[in-house]
Amino acid sequence: MTAGNRHTDHSGVFSPPLGHLKPNAARSNSDGPAFKRALNLFREAARRVPAYRHFLKKMKIKPDTIRTKTDFERVPLIDKKNYITQYSIEDLSWDGILASAKYISTSSGSTGIPFFWPRGRNQDAVVGMIFRQIYENIFGTRDASTLCVNSFALGTWIAGLEFYNATKWAADCGNPIVMVTPGIDGAEAVNEIKKLASSFRRVVLTGYPPFVKDIIELGKASGIAWKRLDVRLLTGGEAISETWRDYVLALIGKKNDVTSIINVYGMAESGVVAHETPASILFRRVLREISGINNMLPDDKSVMGLYQYYPTVRYFEVVSEGSLALTVDAGLPLIRYNTRDRGGILGFTEFMHRGGDRMIEIARQYRVDLEKWRLPFVYLYGRKDLSVSFYAVNIYVENIKYALEPLFVASRLSGLFVMSVEHMANLDQRLEITVELSRGRMPNAALNKSITKLAASRLMQVNTEYARLSSAIGNRALPKIRTARYGEIHTIPGRKHKWVKSA
Numbered sequence: 001m002t003a004g005n006r007h008t009d010h011s012g013v014f015s016p017p018l019g020h021l022k023p024n025a026a027r028s029n030s031d032g033p034a035f036k037r038a039l040n041l042f043r044e045a046a047r048r049v050p051a052y053r054h055f056l057k058k059m060k061i062k063p064d065t066i067r068t069k070t071d072f073e074r075v076p077l078i079d080k081k082n083y084i085t086q087y088s089i090e091d092l093s094w095d096g097i098l099a100s101a102k103y104i105s106t107s108s109g110s111t112g113i114p115f116f117w118p119r120g121r122n123q124d125a126v127v128g129m130i131f132r133q134i135y136e137n138i139f140g141t142r143d144a145s146t147l148c149v150n151s152f153a154l155g156t157w158i159a160g161l162e163f164y165n166a167t168k169w170a171a172d173c174g175n176p177i178v179m180v181t182p183g184i185d186g187a188e189a190v191n192e193i194k195k196l197a198s199s200f201r202r203v204v205l206t207g208y209p210p211f212v213k214d215i216i217e218l219g220k221a222s223g224i225a226w227k228r229l230d231v232r233l234l235t236g237g238e239a240i241s242e243t244w245r246d247y248v249l250a251l252i253g254k255k256n257d258v259t260s261i262i263n264v265y266g267m268a269e270s271g272v273v274a275h276e277t278p279a280s281i282l283f284r285r286v287l288r289e290i291s292g293i294n295n296m297l298p299d300d301k302s303v304m305g306l307y308q309y310y311p312t313v314r315y316f317e318v319v320s321e322g323s324l325a326l327t328v329d330a331g332l333p334l335i336r337y338n339t340r341d342r343g344g345i346l347g348f349t350e351f352m353h354r355g356g357d358r359m360i361e362i363a364r365q366y367r368v369d370l371e372k373w374r375l376p377f378v379y380l381y382g383r384k385d386l387s388v389s390f391y392a393v394n395i396y397v398e399n400i401k402y403a404l405e406p407l408f409v410a411s412r413l414s415g416l417f418v419m420s421v422e423h424m425a426n427l428d429q430r431l432e433i434t435v436e437l438s439r440g441r442m443p444n445a446a447l448n449k450s451i452t453k454l455a456a457s458r459l460m461q462v463n464t465e466y467a468r469l470s471s472a473i474g475n476r477a478l479p480k481i482r483t484a485r486y487g488e489i490h491t492i493p494g495r496k497h498k499w500v501k502s503a
Helices: 032-048 050-058 121-137 158-172 186-199 209-221 242-251 278-290 348-366 397-409 445-462 464-477
Strands: 103-108 114-119 146-150 177-180 202-207 231-236 261-267 271-275 305-308 315-318 323-328 334-346 377-383 387-390 393-396 413-423 429-437 480-484
Touching: 032 050, 032 315, 032 323, 032 334, 103 158, 114 158, 121 158, 121 271, 146 158, 146 186, 158 177, 158 231, 158 261, 158 271, 186 202, 186 209, 202 209, 209 231, 209 242, 242 261, 242 278, 261 305, 278 305, 278 348, 315 334, 334 348, 387 413, 387 429, 393 397, 393 464, 397 413, 397 445, 429 445, 445 464, 445 480
Parallel strands: 146 177, 146 202, 202 231, 231 261, 429 480
Antiparallel strands: 103 114, 261 271, 271 305, 305 377, 315 323, 323 334, 334 377, 387 393, 413 429
């Protein structure tokens, strides 16, 4: 394939002015403007992205015939397997020119193979606008000097750099925010907070939820009086539970505060796509109260995350088997991209209807003006990929197969295992792997120890994010190995083995 027209600045086409990201300007996913922007992105990608033009031709889709939402639903879903891995990164880019990007971040796929995701001015602008809403309308940074501590992993991974760029954008827009970047060095984060916090009215600590909790506990042990500081937490990388939120709020002296911990929903492919708001947090609390009494959402008890999003820049659809598809200008434009996340979407009005009088009552109790957050909701049940999220690091089935391979070859193991991430009494995470021994072998402490050592060592070889995590938190990254006698891991004849145990 050859490149299309010479690259032109397309940021004005798909990057809306700030007014389009104000909650009252985007009331539901079905609004005409939201779909029109998605349709325009489809048409531009079909014309200017060599890979997508070829993909549509192969799928016998004529772009000119796609005019309505019903037509749009005929456009084939794309994913890493059928699209991203089938073309060069240049052909996946606007006009076939990778040089039009400003920087490139990486992520690991289901086999641990890195994927590369270009970013540009448009992506920084949109995410910056989203973060500005959080900083100004939830944390109130416009009115007080703020120290922002970026404890996301830096380097080639998206989270640390995206949070840095977005926070700088918000600061450049008039928010008195000063940033430090300790990354995943918890001791350095604590040191910076101890030395600098007294010079600011507020501290915003950002990072993966488990790391943020670690920093708070480490800080408490080293003498930081968190309850004397106005601390806000901005987390991402994995969903948080209301139990986790309550626990951490108590540590920072903000019990029952729905404006002090905001979790974002993002993915390496597109960056941040949605975030919690006071309205979404209150709805989760209502959900927790009356789950099972009236089914407010399908499978209430399995909801892992509940967020609100801006439909003019993140267009969601629910497709086959309850997966979420996303249309977004993400550096590499993604049209009906299958996120592999299970979940659903509902408009603000429908959510209010389902929350009923209790939603209104609890909003008054928490002094939250729900009308300020008239945005659609997206809720998640979890990923369909064969992986678990451990301290926001994706641990894949293939990683564990690789890690245990020498013992399987040596006939000590049967080859079956089940992995999960469990929470201990102090809410720390622990990676647990139950491995089945070969026929006739019995569990013993020495074998468990050797499996643990081998699994951790080889896991670091094949998963670079895990290696960084191990360097940061030491022995807490070690998997907890349990050996099971042959036949103890239950399988169903004729069905695929379930390698991952649901939390």
